[in-house]
Amino acid sequence: MPKSTRKRSSGRARSTARGAIETITRPNQSWPVKLLLTVWRWRWELYVLAAIAYIVIAHGSAITGYFQSNPLWLNALLIVVLCGWIVTDNPARRFAMNRIWCVTTRHRLRACLIEMRVLNYSGNLPFILGCFATKTGQVVWLWMRPGQSVEDLDNKAESLASACWASKATIARSKRNAAIVRIDIDRRDPLAKTIDSPLLEDTSGVPEAAVADDAVMAFLTPDNTDSVPDEFTTERPAKTGTGETRTRTSKTKTTAAVNDSQTVILGANGEDVSDYV
Template sequence: MPRNPRNQIYPANEDLPAPGRGGLPARLWRIRTELILLSALALLTLTLHGATQEGRWWPYVLLTSAVSVPVATRTGRNWVVAHFWCVVSRHRLQRVCLETTMHTRAGRIPLVLWITPTTTGEKALIMTRAGICAEEFEAYSEEIAAACWARSVNVYRHRRRAQFVIVEIVRRDEVPGAASPGLDRLYGRRAWVSVRPDLEEPPDLPRKVALAQAG
């Protein structure tokens, strides 16, 4: 038996279209990072080619400095690794939606609007499609964790706009300084509520803890 009825929302005998369909803007949005990197690489290649044709070598010096400085520092390496995992997790999240029933009857999957590093992994801001909700992501939390090669997954929904979901991917113990300001600062912790009531902290919990310690 399935762990949750949401794990199988479509009848087994229903003939659905192949998932992953969508308009061109949605498909381009899913690979936006790769498109930006390819565009930057193409622009860099054209610039270097033009410079070598004119006998100028300073672009190579600038390029070497721009690459070697981040690689030579721990902060730079951590930044590169953290954002690499963001790209990996975004694609793995999309793959879970394709391989499970987290897509519409027309085959459209939720949009990963933004994904950012955290001290324990990544957080993804997702806009669901009609017929999909945060509880469905919670039902597939184990599949998401396995697909992202992570330890666990926490799911939160927006208090006032239920179409927005945060999927928190926990892949390691907390690493200080590994995160960017990210989702917490932009949207605020109080705007989100855990889908699992046992994980939700009351908004006034820090104040209560401070009063208890003071007493």
């Protein structure tokens, strides 16, 4: 094979291989910046480890001596009471569960942003300002870096909800600052359970037919015309040319009953205007 042919073919192969490789640049950060970001990201885990280390070092011997001095049944009772206090609903348990879910949501959200390639050209992810507990789940605040906006998260709400093990995710931008993005992670629906209203007890004994009737329309359009006063249907007698007196009926008819169950309202020309009332 000629030498020139080999060069052209190898050049095409290199261009094809280069097009199949995704290049992602990483920001050139110093070690102090990386250390601070790592501490910020894992701050709650570091708090827990520091608390456990302090308890073991400072009070480990006292706790061990206390359990050794007590009988076995008392130690078992203390453990059962402690486990029951952790399981039951109390402020300390709610705080701990909220913190655990907030930390989990923050880590899962960051992993999802990496997999979805929500990066700028420098390779920076949106900065997670904080994650806070709500009545339906958690809310995460993001600070979009230069080159990023809320448009980078369009049509990605389902991916975020799946990554955070939630039922729904809602993405919204701040009205004052476009760089601040709010992500609501909904894990539960507070209205899913049946709500007992005291107002339902007042209508429990009323028949369904009475509840289905429209009381307002029944008052405005009575079924019979006997209850309508005479001044609304007739006018005072008028004299004719021959001296006879006849009663002149008004052109406007108020109501007309049909089948004794449906009320129809007629206009001046006899047109049915029930749908417009």
